[in-house]
Amino acid sequence: xxxxxxxxxxxxxxxxxxxxxxxxxxxxxxxxxxxxxxxxxxxxxxxxxxxxxxxxxxxxxxxxxxxxxxxxxxxxxxxxxxxxxxxxxxxxxxxxxxxxxxxxxxxxxxxxxxxxxxxxxxxxxxxxxxxxxxxxxxxxxxxxxxxxxxxxxxxxxxxxxxxxxxxxxxxxxxxxxxxxxxxxxxxxxxxxxxxxxxxxxxxxxxxxxxxxxxxxxxxxxxxxxxxxxxxxxxxxxxxxxxxxxxxxxxxxxxxxxxxxxxxxxxxxxxxxxxxxxxxxxxxxxxxxxxxxxxxxxxxxxxxxxxxxxxxxxxxxxxxxxxxxxxxxxxxxxxxxxxxxxxxxxxxxxxxxxxxxxxxxxxxxxxxxxxxxxxxxxxxxxxxxxxxxxxxxxxxxxxxxxxxxxxxxxxxxxxxxxxxxxxxxxxxxxxxxxxxxxxxxxxxxxxxxxxxxxxxxxxxxx
Amino acid sequence: xxxxxxxxxxxxxxxxxxxxxxxxxxxxxxxxxxxxxxxxxxxxxxxxxxxxxxxxxxxxxxxxxxxxxxxxxxxxxxxxxxxxxxxxxxxxxxxxxxxxxxxxxxxxxxxxxxxxxxxxxxxxxxxxxxxxxxxxxxxxxxxxxxxxxxxxxxxxxxxxxxxxxxxxxxxxxxxxxxxxxxxxxxxxxxxxxxxxxxxxxxxxxxxxxxxxxxxxxxxxxxxxxxxxxxxxxxxxxxxxxxxxxxxxxxxxxxxxxxxxxxxxxxxxxxxxxxxxxxxxxxxxxxxxxxx
Numbered sequence: 001x002x003x004x005x006x007x008x009x010x011x012x013x014x015x016x017x018x019x020x021x022x023x024x025x026x027x028x029x030x031x032x033x034x035x036x037x038x039x040x041x042x043x044x045x046x047x048x049x050x051x052x053x054x055x056x057x058x059x060x061x062x063x064x065x066x067x068x069x070x071x072x073x074x075x076x077x078x079x080x081x082x083x084x085x086x087x088x089x090x091x092x093x094x095x096x097x098x099x100x101x102x103x104x105x106x107x108x109x110x111x112x113x114x115x116x117x118x119x120x121x122x123x124x125x126x127x128x129x130x131x132x133x134x135x136x137x138x139x140x141x142x143x144x145x146x147x148x149x150x151x152x153x154x155x156x157x158x159x160x161x162x163x164x165x166x167x168x169x170x171x172x173x174x175x176x177x178x179x180x181x182x183x184x185x186x187x188x189x190x191x192x193x194x195x196x197x198x199x200x201x202x203x204x205x206x207x208x209x210x211x212x213x214x215x216x217x218x219x220x221x222x223x224x225x226x227x228x229x230x231x232x233x234x235x236x237x238x239x240x241x242x243x244x245x246x247x248x249x250x251x252x253x254x255x256x257x258x259x260x261x262x263x264x265x266x267x268x269x270x271x272x273x274x275x276x277x278x279x280x281x282x283x284x285x286x287x288x289x290x291x292x293x294x295x296x297x298x299x300x301x302x303x304x305x306x307x308x309x310x311x312x313x314x315x316x317x318x319x320x321x322x323x324x325x326x327x328x329x330x331x332x333x334x335x336x337x338x339x340x341x342x343x344x345x346x347x348x349x350x351x352x353x354x355x356x357x358x359x360x361x362x363x364x365x366x367x368x369x370x371x372x373x374x375x376x377x378x379x380x381x382x383x384x385x386x387x388x389x390x391x392x393x394x395x396x397x398x399x400x401x402x403x404x405x406x407x408x409x410x411x412x413x414x415x416x417x418x419x420x421x422x423x424x425x426x427x428x429x430x431x432x433x434x435x436x437x438x439x440x441x442x443x444x445x446x447x448x449x450x451x452x453x454x455x456x457x458x459x460x461x
Numbered sequence: 462x463x464x465x466x467x468x469x470x471x472x473x474x475x476x477x478x479x480x481x482x483x484x485x486x487x488x489x490x491x492x493x494x495x496x497x498x499x500x501x502x503x504x505x506x507x508x509x510x511x512x513x514x515x516x517x518x519x520x521x522x523x524x525x526x527x528x529x530x531x532x533x534x535x536x537x538x539x540x541x542x543x544x545x546x547x548x549x550x551x552x553x554x555x556x557x558x559x560x561x562x563x564x565x566x567x568x569x570x571x572x573x574x575x576x577x578x579x580x581x582x583x584x585x586x587x588x589x590x591x592x593x594x595x596x597x598x599x600x601x602x603x604x605x606x607x608x609x610x611x612x613x614x615x616x617x618x619x620x621x622x623x624x625x626x627x628x629x630x631x632x633x634x635x636x637x638x639x640x641x642x643x644x645x646x647x648x649x650x651x652x653x654x655x656x657x658x659x660x661x662x663x664x665x666x667x668x669x670x671x672x673x674x675x676x677x678x679x680x681x682x683x684x685x686x687x688x689x690x691x692x693x694x695x696x697x698x699x700x701x702x703x704x705x706x707x708x709x710x711x712x713x714x715x716x717x718x719x720x721x722x723x724x725x726x727x728x729x730x731x732x733x734x735x736x737x738x739x740x741x742x743x744x745x746x747x748x749x750x751x752x
Contacts, residue, residue, distance in 0.1 A: 169686050171498055171505070171545040179688075209547035211686055214493075215484040239690040241700055248700075248719050254690035260683050265504065273529060274504045348722040395687045396705065 004107030007036040009114050014328035021183045021268050021300055024325060025089070028111075030068075033118040037066040039103060040110045047100035048112060053445030054152070056080040058097055058112055065115055074123035077116060078130040082155030082199055083148065083444065085124065085191045086177060088117025091441045092319050124194050132202045133161040139458055142167060142227040144212045144398070147175020148440045149431030150233035151199050152447030153454075158202035160455055165205040165227075172264065173206055175235055176440070179264040180256070182293050184300070188263070213397035218405075222426060228461070229426045229454045232413060233447060236432035237395030241388055242285070246342030251277065251350030255286070255294040255389035262297050279303040279385030283353050285339055286389030287311070290437075292322040294387045295331050305331045306381060310338040310358050310371045336360070336371065340378065342386055352382045392437050402427070412436055420450025421457070428453055462542040463497075466519060471608045474526045475576055476535045477511070482546040483518035485510075490557050491583040492677070492709055495520065495548030496685045499537070503544060504530045507682045507704075509580035509654075510549065511609075520546070523579035523608070550685045551708045554584055554652075555675065561591050569595040570641070570648040570672075571617070572634050572663050574655025578608050580677060581654050582616075589616040596620065596646065598637045600659070604628035634659060635666050648672050653712060657724065661717035668713050676712035678703045680720060694720045 010026040011017075017024050028036065040062040048058045057076055064073035077084045093099070093113035101109035139162055143154045146168040154164045172178050177192045186192060200206060212218060212234070221227045239254035241247050258276070261267040267276035282298040284291050287309035295305045307326070309316060312335050316323055327333070336358040343352045357377035360369040394411040406414040406423035413422060413429045420428035430446025432438055467479040485495055489510055496505045512521040526535040537543070556564065569588070573581040578599050588595050597617045601607045604627040613619045621629030622637040630637050634655075642648070651674040653663040660676040667674040680703050683689040687705040694701055697714040701707065 169547065170684060171547070179684075209545050210484060211547060211550065214549055214686075215488055215547070238687045238702060238705070241690070241693075243700070248693065248695060248723065250723060250725065257683060257689035257691045260689050265683070266502075273502055348719075348725070397686065 003039050003103075006039065006108040006111045007032050009111070014325075014330075017184065018299055018329040023187050024184050027121060028114050028118045030122075033065055033115055034068065036111050036115060037062045040066070041102060043102060047102060048097040048110075051096040051098075051100035052080075053096065053441050054080045054448050056097075056116075061119060062110070062112070062115060065119060070119055070122045070126065071128050073119045074128050075131060077119060080448075081444065082130075082152045083177075083195045084116050085120035085195055086148070086186060087441055087444070088113050088115075088120055089186050089191070090181060090439075092439060094320065096441065120195075121191075129201050130155075130198055131159075133159050135161050136163070137161040137458075139163060139229075140165070140225075140227045141454060141458075142221045142225075142230045143233060144218075144230065145169075145175055145233040145235055145431075145433075146173035146196070146206065147177065147233060147235050147431065147443065149443035149447035149450075150175065150231065151196065152444040153231045153233060153430070153451045154204045155199045155202055156448055156451035157454060158199070158204045160451070162455075162458075164203070165207060167210040167212055168206065168208045169211040170264065171208055173208060175233075179260045180290065180293070181440075182259065182263055182297050183268070184296065185293070211397065213401040218398065218402045218424075218427060229428065229458055231420065231447070231450050231454060232398060232422070232427065232429035232433055233431045233443070234395060234398055234433045236392040236437040238393050239388065240390040240393060242339060242390065244339060244341055246344055246350075247388075249342055249344035249350050250348050251279070251344075251385045252342060253277075253385065253387050255284070255290045255387050256392070258294050258387050259290070259297060262301075268297070268301065276301070277385060279383070281383045282306070282385040282387060283308055283339075283381055283383045284387045284389055285309075286391075287316040287318060288389060288391070289318045289322055289439075291387075291389035292318045292326050294389050296326055296329060298385070298387065299329055299331060303385070306334050306383070307331060308334045308337050308339060308353075308355060308381075310336065311369075312336055312360060315368070334381070338371070338373070339386075343380075350384055350386055352380050353386055354378055354380050392432075394433065394436070398433070410436060415450075416453070418449060419453025419456070420446060421453055426457065428457075462544065463546040465537055465539055465541050465543065468537055468539050468541075470535075471523065472606050474535070475523065475606075475608055476526065477521065477523050478537070479519050479521050480543060480546055481518060482520050482548075485546060485548045486513045486515050486518045486520050489513050489520065489549035490553035491587045492554030492557065492580070493549035493551050494580070494685075494708060495522070495546060495550060496682070497522070497534070497543050497547075498545040499530060499533045500544045503533070505545075505683060505685065506530050506534070507550075507679065507685055509577075509677075509679075511579040511582055512586070513583070523576060525576040547685070550704055552706075554709060556584060556652075557587065561593065564588065564591070564593045567650050568646065568648045569593070569650045569652070570638070570646070571595060571597045572600070572638060572651065572653040572655070572659075573597060574600045574634055574653075574659040575606070576608075577655030577659075577677070581652070582609055582612060584652065585613065585617045594618070596641070596648070598622060598634050598641070600624075600634035600637065600655070601628075633662075635662050638663065638666060642670055651675070651712075652677075652709075657717055657721045660712060660715075661721075664712040664715070664717070674712040675709050676715060677708045678710060678715065678720065679708065680723060694723070
């Protein structure tokens with residue numbers, strides 16, 4: 001190998017994995033990881049670090065992998081990231097660290113994501129924990145939501161010595177990592193639970209079953225329970241629907257519902273007590289990562305799956321790797337197609353969906369070519385389930401119950417990018433609650449910035 | 462874990478429990494609900510709050526054992542624990558937002574059916590505590606199925622009606638409402654909580670009588686915090702989520718037929734699981750009943 005090609009990563013065969021929920025990507029072993037690590041040029045001015053939202057010292061940890069020092073590599077990463085095993089799996093590395101790698105100019109970028117995953121997984125097997133704070137500050141901070149932004153913020157604050165409590169609305173911690181991203185991309189027991197335990201090992205407390213805004217308000221946390229600062233990482237919110245006829249028929253789900261039932265409630269397991277519909281033929285509407293997750297879940301539950309998306313292949317917002325995996329597994333893409341009506345039988349169950357062909361028109365102000373309908377091109381796809389994956393709109397539970405918390409026109413919480421500071425003193429926010437639905441790593445970046453912001457705020461108080 | 466302090470069977474298949482849940486007890490108001498899980502593998506079950514004690518940090522729930530999960534719940538005794546209790550969820554009743562003076566001017570009637578009697582109780586009790594009178598009509602199939610009667614008597618003017626006439630008035634709640642109206646009770650606010658079919662017919666009648674009517678919807682839910690959209694229903698032509706926009710809605714604007722239809726979604730799967738649970742090792746699925 002001349003260094004231009006990355007060490008390939010082993011995957012479960014597409015035909016086999018299409019029928020199970022085990023992880024698709026098998027990751028590097030020691031030999032593969034060390035071989036791939038050699039490809040890193042250890043640049044003086046590492047562009048990859050610029051591309052990482054949490055600024056991991058990437059060349060440093062890769063050099064440590066090269067010499068077989070996994071523990072050192074793990075401590076290097078965990079200085080910047082609370083969730084390396086998660087990020088190694090779900091970050092869009094191709095547009096971040098790996099997108100900037102100079103190796104990528106002529107050949108393949110270094111496989112940074114897979115190396116990060118190798119370090120995190122190996123460290124976990126060896127029982128290595130992140131290093132905690134040496135001194136306690138004696139100040140309480142509340143973190144709302146245990147998703148990627150909340151866990152990152154909590155982990156960073158705990159390392160600085162703050163007394164942190166995370167409040168989670170669901171019965172299990174992890175946010176989108178447990179209810180949204182499927183088992184076959186992100187194993188829950190082996191990976192997510194362990195990373196959360198690592199955050200807890202730093203001294204972070206976790207209270208599940210608390211809905212902030214309902215069980216207790218932010219004002220009460222600060223006035224009655226002694227929290228001096230609060231970070232809101234409550235995530236995205238209410239699922240969007242198209243408002244087309246037939247959308248309330250039985251067999252029409254939001255991607256959130258379908259994925260939550262399968263992931264959080266384990267409905268994919270036949271022995272689970274929480275049921276899910278097992279469609280025979282399923283249409284997933286949307287082209288993002290969540291749509292891919294829903295489609296690949298439905299496929300594994302035994303369905304023939306069509307992804308209906310109104311723009312073309314180039315415009316699919318999902319990661320290329322996810323689209324590629326979906327295609328390999330047999331998912332059918334009906335591109336430049338948009339639903340107009342869902343049909344149901346006399347008992348109210350979905351029987352099909354009428355779609356219309358689209359073509360890309362002139363670029364609009366944003367430069368994107370917007371799809372326009374081709375008149376008279378309607379056609380029907382027979383199906384017994386439709387999953388709507390059209391994004392979310394912000395949840396009002398916190399914004400409507402917190403005095404003095406400014407929200408913008410799109411009803412997202414307004415927060416400064418560099419510090420997470422909101423319009424309310426002592427209250428910080430980040431992640432999807434601020435940006436609208438985005439990625440795990442951007443939420444982690446926001447959680448990190450807010451931890452710094454909170455530290456500055458409390459140090460000057 | 463949330464400790465069960467009391468557990469009783471109120472009548473056939475309807476159970477009452479008092480559970481330690483300090484955060485819920487501290488914050489809840491009439492009209493809100495909570496979600497429980499029986500154990501670590503359990504489904505999330507939305508339940509109505511029947512009463513609460515802020516000082517003791519307890520909530521009282523009333524549940525009808527109809528599915529696999531509620532049957533498991535009904536087997537629990539004082540001293541056992543629930544894996545999860547989360548809430549209060551949903552918006553409090555609009556009555557809690559109105560001024561007491563305005564409420565005193567209104568003639569309010571509650572119509573409660575079956576296990577829906579339980580969530581009416583905290584509303585009537587709250588009104589009584591604020592010096593507001595109200596009428597409550599409880600409807601049940603027969604005398605044995607009337608629940609919470611003694612407690613209601615202390616907080617409202619109670620009218621019981623049974624389908625078979627074995628106790629109180631005779632006939633459905635709609636008949637009782639019509640009779641009371643004809644007897645001169647000109648109500649100007651109605652709250653109906655019970656099976657969807659009952660709420661639908663109450664709303665039909667109150668529309669004719671011109672009584673503004675609030676109903677409390679109990680559709681299928683998963684998270685209960687606005688994330689999954691399972692509980693969506695159409696109100697006045699708009700999609701609403703019962704968990705964050707409700708559970709109370711203007712009954713004259715709810716699309717009941719659609720809401721009732723959506724309740725059937727998991728009937729087959731739930732029934733199958735129930736059969737499996739009841740038959741244990743002898744269950745083989747060959748009888749065709751669970752297919």
